[in-house]
Amino acid sequence: DAKTTQPPSMDCAEGRAANLPCNHSTISGNEYVYWYRQIHSQGPQYIIHGLKNNETNEMASLIITEDRKSSTLILPHATLRDTAVYYCIVRVRSPRNAGNNRKLIWGLGTSLAVNP
């Protein structure tokens, strides 16, 4: 099964770039990498997703290595409101679900603290 490994916590100074790493060494060739974040006591918020190429949107950039075994989410100018748990997730085949053999696996994520 494709799973992800993330550091449990990171710190970042306000205004600096936050680089959050994720290891997904067993990812299959056609599986996307998704990033979400969750502010305390709220529902997760979608940030970005990618397959092979680097991606950028108004929230963040996603850098995926050429071998697709790892990726980095970049918040270019972190603010205090970016303090949250960041999840890097991939799809996993689930033999138990007939007709829908895939599901997203949510790990514990990285708790990012942006400091003033």
Place this chain on the structure above:
Amino acid sequence: DGGITQSPKYLFRKEGQNVTLSCEQNLNHDAMYWYRQDPGQGLRLIYYSQIVNDFQKGDIAEGYSVSREKKESFPLTVTSAQKNPTAFYLCASSSGQRVPLSEKLFFGSGTQLSVL
């Protein structure tokens, strides 16, 4: 504004009681999901529905039931058979039938269920 509304924010259940968590979306999304989040664990899928009048069990469906009579609504009932119901419950929806849109999830703000 379009989004997902979960209610109530906080809910208390007595022993042997069934309780129902509400989830409504006005995003015109076909798919809806229920997740459970416990401290120190990732999100776990309870049930999901890809279309009206159809739903599938997730990884931890025992002790829960759902219905999908309308596209906009996907209520979750926590039955008395669920012996450890205390958790943060999250409802989500997605627009697409295929990846990656099917895995770009929009979440509600969650319901914290506690046992009295």
